Amino acid sequence: GENVEQHPSTLSVQEGDSAVIKCTYSDSASNYFPWYKQELGKRPQLIIDIRSNVGEKKDQRIAVTLNKTAKHFSLHITETQPEDSAVYFCAASRTGGGNKLTFGTGTQLKVEL
Amino acid sequence: SQTIHQWPATLVQPVGSPLSLECTVEGTSNPNLYWYRQAAGRGLQLLFYSVGIGQISSEVPQNLSASRPQDRQFILSSKKLLLSDSGFYLCAWRDRGKETQYFGPGTRLLVL
Numbered sequence: 001g002e003n004v005e006q007h008p009s010t011l012s013v014q015e016g017d018s019a020v021i022k023c024t025y026s027d028s029a030s031n032y033f034p035w036y037k038q039e040l041g042k043r044p045q046l047i048i049d050i051r052s053n054v055g056e057k058k059d060q061r062i063a064v065t066l067n068k069t070a071k072h073f074s075l076h077i078t079e080t081q082p083e084d085s086a087v088y089f090c091a092a093s094r095t096g097g098g099n100k101l102t103f104g105t106g107t108q109l110k111v112e113l
Numbered sequence: 114s115q116t117i118h119q120w121p122a123t124l125v126q127p128v129g130s131p132l133s134l135e136c137t138v139e140g141t142s143n144p145n146l147y148w149y150r151q152a153a154g155r156g157l158q159l160l161f162y163s164v165g166i167g168q169i170s171s172e173v174p175q176n177l178s179a180s181r182p183q184d185r186q187f188i189l190s191s192k193k194l195l196l197s198d199s200g201f202y203l204c205a206w207r208d209r210g211k212e213t214q215y216f217g218p219g220t221r222l223l224v225l
Contacts, residue, residue, distance in 0.1 A: 032212040043203060043216040044157070051212070089156065098145055098162040098170060099207060101214055105156045 002027040004092050006104025013080050014112055021107045023090035024072040030092040033066060033073045034101070038087045047088075048075070080111045115140035117217040119204050125223045132177075132191040134220050136204030139185065144206040146187040147214065148179055151201040163187060199224045 003026040013019050025033075031052035036044035050057045050064045050073065057064050061080075066073040077084055087108050091101040116139045126132060138144055148160040159172045161179035169179050176195060180188045187204055204217040 034213065036216075043219050046213060046215070049213060093212065095212075098147075098164055099212060099214075100147075100159055100162060100172070101157075102159075103157045 002030060002092055002094070002102040004090060004102050004104045006090050006107060008107060009105065010108045010110070012110045012112060015080060015082060017080055019075075019077045019080055019084070019109055019111075021075045021088055021090070021109070022072060023074070023092075023104050024070075025092040025102075026071065027092070027094060028068075028071065029094045031095060032093045032099070033064070034091050035064060035075050036089045036091065038089065038106075040086075044089060077109075080109075082111050082113060085109055085111045115206070115208075115215070117204060117206055117215060119202075119217040119220050121220060122218065123221045123223075125225060126194050128196055128224055129193050132189070132194055132198070132222070134189040134202055134204075134222075136187040136189075136217055137185055138206045141185070141206065141208055143184060144208060146181065147205040147207070148187065148189050149203040149205065149216075151203060151219075153200070157203065161189070194224045196224050198222065 006023045034049035035047050037047045038044040048062050048064050050066050061078045063076040087106045089106050090104040093099050093101045118137050147162045149157045151157050162170050163181045177191050202220045205214040207214045
């Protein structure tokens with residue numbers, strides 16, 4: 001089955017700096033890669049996703065890049081703000097079989113003033 | 114628009130007691146439904162998923178079971194809870210033909 005590894009497990013940045021979280025996946029058939037943000041005690045919320053036919057996607061301060069050959073994808077947050085502090089999860093899935101998501105272990109991002 | 118409900122929001126149960134958690138989705142038909150568990154400070158583990166009424170696929174063998182008695186209702190059950198069943202239980206749904214999964218508000222379960 002799919003295995004998703006995520007690094008780093010914790011990340012501390014100064015407000016206004018950029019943050020980068022990286023994930024690798026094992027199943028070359030995976031074709032959908034979402035990123036979720038989970039604030040303390042809340043449900044995970046989708047913030048951005050990318051499909052395997054696209055190399056990069058951007059939404060305001062958030063961007064995701066995908067390298068299918070190397071089987072890794074990354075989340076980039078620019079101009080970080082205190083409200084970006086949360087746990088971020090990457091995930092991967094393939095079409096069929098219920099489109100099950102396999103999640104990474106999460107990154108605790110702390111944006112310091 | 115679609116909404117997803119879970120109840121109860123929190124639950125404290127003794128070891129060995131039964132469990133029933135409910136999830137319902139509104140505003141969509143024939144969704145795929147999922148149950149995840151998140152242990153404290155950990156990632157999300159897929160427990161069960163369903164592609165239709167009465168169709169359940171189990172991902173992790175354990176003392177939990179799932180049922181889908183109606184199109185937009187997904188139930189997670191146990192006959193006898195273990196201490197290790199404590200965690201944050203999240204239900205999620207997905208429209209057929211689309212990839213994105215959306216999570217419900219979750220049920221926080223503490224087994225004592």
